[in-house]
Amino acid sequence: MASSSLSMKSCMNATCGVSTSNSGGWKKGWALRSGDFAILCDNCGSAYEQSVFCEVFHSKDSGWRECTSCSKRLHCGCIASRSLLELLDGGGVNCTSCSGSEGAGSMNVDKTPNGFGKPKVDNNGELQSAPANGHLAAETKAYAEDILPPVGEIASTIFSNFNQASNASCQTAKPEIHRTVTAAKDLYESLAQTNLSMSLGSSLGNQNPFPGGVVDERVLSKASSPLQQGPRSRHLLPKPPKLALSMDANAGMVSQIRVARPPAEGRGRNQLLPRYWPRITDQELQQISGDPNSTIVPLFEKVLSASDAGRIGRLVLPKACAEAYFPPISQPEGLPLRIQDVKGKEWVFQFRFWPNNNSRMYVLEGVTPCIQSMKLQAGDTVTFSRMDPEGKLVMGFRKASNSIAMQDTQPSAMPNGVHSSESYFSGVFENLPIISGYSGLLQSLKGSTDTHFSALHSASGDISWHKSDKQEDRTRDGLLLPSLLVPERKRTRNIGSKSKRLLIDSLDAFELKLTWEEAQDLLRPAPSVKPSIVTIEDHDFEEYEEPPVFGKRSIFIVRSIGGQEQWAQCDSCSKWRRLPVDALLPPKWTCVDNTWDQSRCSCSAPDELAPRELENLLRLNKDFKKRKMSSSHQPTQEHESSGLDALANAAILGDVGEQSAAAAVATTTKHPRHRPGCSCIVCIQPPSGKGKHKPTCTCNVCMTVKRRFKTLMMRKKKRQSEREAEIAQKTQQMAGPKDEAEVESSSKLASIPRDPSDNEARSGNELESKSQSNNLSNKLADSGKGHLDLNCHPDREEDSQAGLARMSMTSFLQVASLPLDTYLKQNGLASLSEQQASSACHAPPQTEENEGIIKDDCQPASAAPEQESGGEENDEPGPDQSQNDPV
DNA sequence: ACTTTGCATGTAGAT
DNA sequence: TCTACATGCAAAGTA
Numbered sequence: 059m060a061s062s063s064l065s066m067k068s069c070m071n072a073t074c075g076v077s078t079s080n081s082g083g084w085k086k087g088w089a090l091r092s093g094d095f096a097i098l099c100d101n102c103g104s105a106y107e108q109s110v111f112c113e114v115f116h117s118k119d120s121g122w123r124e125c126t127s128c129s130k131r132l133h134c135g136c137i138a139s140r141s142l143l144e145l146l147d148g149g150g151v152n153c154t155s156c157s158g159s160e161g162a163g164s165m166n167v168d169k170t171p172n173g174f175g176k177p178k179v180d181n182n183g184e185l186q187s188a189p190a191n192g193h194l195a196a197e198t199k200a201y202a203e204d205i206l207p208p209v210g211e212i213a214s215t216i217f218s219n220f221n222q223a224s225n226a227s228c229q230t231a232k233p234e235i236h237r238t239v240t241a242a243k244d245l246y247e248s249l250a251q252t253n254l255s256m257s258l259g260s261s262l263g264n265q266n267p268f269p270g271g272v273v274d275e276r277v278l279s280k281a282s283s284p285l286q287q288g289p290r291s292r293h294l295l296p297k298p299p300k301l302a303l304s305m306d307a308n309a310g311m312v313s314q315i316r317v318a319r320p321p322a323e324g325r326g327r328n329q330l331l332p333r334y335w336p337r338i339t340d341q342e343l344q345q346i347s348g349d350p351n352s353t354i355v356p357l358f359e360k361v362l363s364a365s366d367a368g369r370i371g372r373l374v375l376p377k378a379c380a381e382a383y384f385p386p387i388s389q390p391e392g393l394p395l396r397i398q399d400v401k402g403k404e405w406v407f408q409f410r411f412w413p414n415n416n417s418r419m420y421v422l423e424g425v426t427p428c429i430q431s432m433k434l435q436a437g438d439t440v441t442f443s444r445m446d447p448e449g450k451l452v453m454g455f456r457k458a459s460n461s462i463a464m465q466d467t468q469p470s471a472m473p474n475g476v477h478s479s480e481s482y483f484s485g486v487f488e489n490l491p492i493i494s495g496y497s498g499l500l501q502s503l504k505g506s507t508d509t510h511f512s513a514l515h516s517a518s519g520d521i522s523w524h525k526s527d528k529q530e531d532r533t534r535d536g537l538l539l540p541s542l543l544v545p546e547r548k549r550t551r552n553i554g555s556k557s558k559r560l561l562i563d564s565l566d567a568f569e570l571k572l573t574w575e576e577a578q579d580l581l582r583p584a585p586s587v588k589p590s591i592v593t594i595e596d597h598d599f600e601e602y603e604e605p606p607v608f609g610k611r612s613i614f615i616v617r618s619i620g621g622q623e624q625w626a627q628c629d630s631c632s633k634w635r636r637l638p639v640d641a642l643l644p645p646k647w648t649c650v651d652n653t654w655d656q657s658r659c660s661c662s663a664p665d666e667l668a669p670r671e672l673e674n675l676l677r678l679n680k681d682f683k684k685r686k687m688s689s690s691h692q693p694t695q696e697h698e699s700s701g702l703d704a705l706a707n708a709a710i711l712g713d714v715g716e717q718s719a720a721a722a723v724a725t726t727t728k729h730p731r732h733r734p735g736c737s738c739i740v741c742i743q744p745p746s747g748k749g750k751h752k753p754t755c756t757c758n759v760c761m762t763v764k765r766r767f768k769t770l771m772m773r774k775k776k777r778q779s780e781r782e783a784e785i786a787q788k789t790q791q792m793a794g795p796k797d798e799a800e801v802e803s804s805s806k807l808a809s810i811p812r813d814p815s816d817n818e819a820r821s822g823n824e825l826e827s828k829s830q831s832n833n834l835s836n837k838l839a840d841s842g843k844g845h846l847d848l849n850c851h852p853d854r855e856e857d858s859q860a861g862l863a864r865m866s867m868t869s870f871l872q873v874a875s876l877p878l879d880t881y882l883k884q885n886g887l888a889s890l891s892e893q894q895a896s897s898a899c900h901a902p903p904q905t906e907e908n909e910g911i912i913k914d915d916c917q918p919a920s921a922a923p924e925q926e927s928g929g930e931e932n933d934e935p936g937p938d939q940s941q942n943d944p945v
Numbered sequence: 946a947c948t949t950t951g952c953a954t955g956t957a958g959a960t
Numbered sequence: 961t962c963t964a965c966a967t968g969c970a971a972a973g974t975a
Contacts, residue, residue, distance in 0.1 A: 365967055370949080374965060390951090412951065419965070423950095949973070960962075 334358040334376050352445050354452065357383045359441035361458075362429070367436040371426035373407075380420035383442065384409055384451075397442075397451045399428060405453070428453065610643035613679040625675060628652075631661035634672060 358379040360366070366373045375384070387393055392410025399405060408423040434440065437458035445452050612626040624637040630648040635658050637643070644651070652659040658666065667675060 363966055365965090368967095370967095372950095374967095377964065414952080414965085415963080417963070419952095947973100947975080950971085952969090952971100954966100954968080956964100956966085958962100958964085 334360060334379055352448065355444045355446060357442045357444055359439050359456075361439050362434055362436050364436040366425075367429055367434055367438070369426060371424055371429075373422040373425045373429075373440070375409075375420040375422055377418060377420055379442070380409070380411070383444070384420070387411060395422070395451065397428075397453045398445070399432065400452070400454050403431075433457075610645055610647045612637065612641075612643060613675065614639065615675060615678055628661060633658075633661065633663075633665045634667060634675070636666055 358376065360373075360376060360379075363374065384395065385393065387409065390411055390413065392408055394406050395409040397405050397407060405425075405428045407425055407428070409420070410423060411418040411420045413419075429440075432438075432440075432455045434455055435458070439456040439458070441454040441456065443452045443454060444450065610626060610629070612624050614622060614624050616622050622639045624639045624641055625634050626637055626641075626643055626647060627634050628649045629646050630650075633649065635649060635652050635655065637652070638654050641654065649659055649661045649663065657663060665672075
């Protein structure tokens with residue numbers, strides 16, 4: 059924006075108003091926070107923020123219009139204006155003084171013969187004079203930032219809607235457009251509402267869907283309205299707009315932008331929560347209508363909750379909507395309501411209410427068949443509209459995963475041919491796993507299509523997901539944002555915040571691609587913060603004043619010929635660069651920072667890997683991670699954090715989900731790493747243990763839990779002694795080299811500091827070294843003797859081979875009932891701790907030996923899914939598999 | 946035993 | 961603090 063040419067040709071200072079050219083008359087002012095700059099009128103020195111004008115006016119040529127009567131300049135900063143303008147038939151506008159009106163904002167449509175006039179928002183200059191100096195000076199920046207969307211959004215949206223409005227208004231030739239605006243504190247709300255009045259309007263304002271209930275909307279707010287019921291809510295119905303626009307008039311130029319429209323009648327925007335504003339596109343409206351002689355008035359919509367979509371068949375209606383748009387009912391039993399779906403099928407629901415506190419709770423009963431016929435789920439949206447002149451209620455829907463469900467057969471497209479994000483996103487990428495930081499790779503692998511994706515994803519994530527609700531409300535609900543840039547907040551809003559049981563939205567699931575363990579590995583000291591060294595019990599600890607930051611994610615592979623590699627993606631060019639294994643990357647890393655390879659320290663340097671190789675690389679890394687997760691031997695992560703375990707498992711679940719297409723691993727919904735029939739603690743646990751078990755319960759589940767708890771405690775002690783033993787061992791190593799390699803490898807793994815790269819590289823080391831040495835594996839297996847695996851099946855021989863002397867369930871129970879110390883003594887665990895320390899860091903099942911090793915030709919390694927499943931799901935857990943199971 | 950119905954309650958958001 | 965509403969739950973109804 060800062061570099062764009064000035065769009066404002068005339069100073070808006072009422073006493074100045076000097077006209078200027080694009081190239082002159084203005085001088086740059088000070089830089090603003092946004093990186094933008096203000097501009098100053100050469101003549102009077104009035105300061106304007108250039109971007110505000112360029113964006114709000116989005117009219118390069120005319121940031122103002124003249125009052126048809128008095129030639130007063132009406133400027134486009136009117137959004138927050140409270141003045142009322144009058145549109146004239148001939149396309150002109152009258153200012154407040156000339157129109158003799160006052161007190162409301164309005165919009166002007168620059169009508170051009172072809173109906174595509176640029177939409178403009180005019181005012182009489184009141185906004186301009188609102189700040190102290192009468193201009194949008196820098197101090198208004200914050201306000202502007204809060205409420206202004208990017209220029210493209212507002213421009214395109216307004217443009218589209220105004221096109222329609224303009225066209226319609228031409229045809230309907232209403233002599234005047236008055237729109238009461240109750241408050242203009244939010245300029246977008248003003249915009250939205252005014253826009254609605256223009257684009258949708260309501261020729262139906264005085265029509266009521268219910269015969270006998272026809273009333274003038276002007277009296278809807280009165281208690282005598284037939285539409286009002288028993289304990290009316292406190293809201294008053296607003297005065298409806300006069301503008302009458304019929305949809306058929308716009309048949310040729312139907313907007314496909316999903317717009318949150320305040321209700322055309324009934325409750326105004328301020329009364330009805332924006333979440334219920336219909337976001338139906340004009341195209342959808344037209345489709346619903348079918349009949350060009352019919353007009354569809356969107357009434358409201360609702361995102362289905364789990365209850366709504368459940369088998370109960372009750373759809374809870376927003377009270378305000380029910381009272382505003384449905385017939386009045388005085389008895390809880392209510393009355394049957396005929397509602398037609400988009401296919402024309404008519405459904406009869408019972409519209410009724412339940413007394414609730416001193417209020418009412420309105421429900422539609424018997425909606426299950428309809429919901430099912432539409433294949434709706436929680437999170438999907440149902441829309442209620444009214445078809446006029448029949449006054450028929452029409453029920454539409456929008457799938458959460460594809461918000462254009464009503465016209466699934468038609469691609470939703472922006473006027474310029476660009477797909478709307480929702481259809482585009484869901485259609486192309488709905489099931490595409492998104493790995494943070496890998497979008498560039500995806501781009502390179504998948505071609506130009508994914509370039510779109512990358513942008514969209516970025517936009518979604520950055521703009522919407524991280525916005526505050528408030529802001530998002532404004533942009534989404536009030537700003538007529540095209541859905542392109544804003545995934546439906548509502549889609550997850552209710553689900554996420556209120557329902558613990560609902561499915562995580564697929565978009566949300568993307569957020570869980572990083573396990574806790576991985577997150578830990580990515581932690582880096584805050585840059586430019588020097589640690590102070592603190593020595594505690596002869597151990598030096600680096601202490602940082604600043605909290606850690608996340609470093610850049612990289613991937614690790616191990617070549618079959620030996621040697622590990624670390625690869626990272628440039629933040630700038632998205633090319634992948636090979637790095638030393640021990641390299642630590644800052645959060646932002648580009649080719650320029652590639653100090654290890656001078657030939658590739660620039661983004662212009664070619665990629666080292668062909669797309670195919672990259673694909674393999676990524677796939678391998680994914681396998682690698684999965685393997686690591688399933689055979690993680692981090693003693694420090696095994697306990698103490700069931701919540702983290704759960705998080706990690708959730709992430710695993712996501713990973714598994716990603717790979718489901720490739721990996722033919724039968725998983726259960728409960729526990730993706732286990733096959734149906736698995737009897738581990740996770741799989742045998744009931745869905746909810748709430749209130750099911752008493753403290754004295756000795757059922758299988760409870761005993762297992764107790765056992766695990768005991769083992770946790772045992773291991774804590776074990777680790778403690780392990781540390782001591784380790785020190786002693788190191789002393790011994792200096793004296794005698796016997797078994798040094800084995801000891802060192804294990805102790806190293808156990809004690810190595812948490813290096814960001816160690817996890818994956820370490821795993822690679824393990825795998826490779828094991829592939830080279832079966833003997834070592836055997837030794838490791840032996841060293842697991844005495845290890846208690848809590849996931850083993852007591853009756854299965856394999857379990858006993860996992861290192862624990864065969865134990866029956868009875869013996870487990872006995873063990874569980876023993877005091878911990880007694881158990882330790884009986885099993886000589888104090889003396890075993892050393893061995894276990896070694897074994898704890900080793901030995902995933904041998905079937906996995908070669909996994910994670912990439913061949914030099916970059917063909918997928920032998921990590922076949924069958925092997926995976928065999929390794930981790932054949933109930934033959936490694937000595938430490940239990941560590942991965944959440945309790 | 947299962948489903949439906951009606952109400953109660955907890956919680957998030959609005960005021 | 962109030963209100964709306966999602967949902968839990970027990971009573972009633974039904975197969």
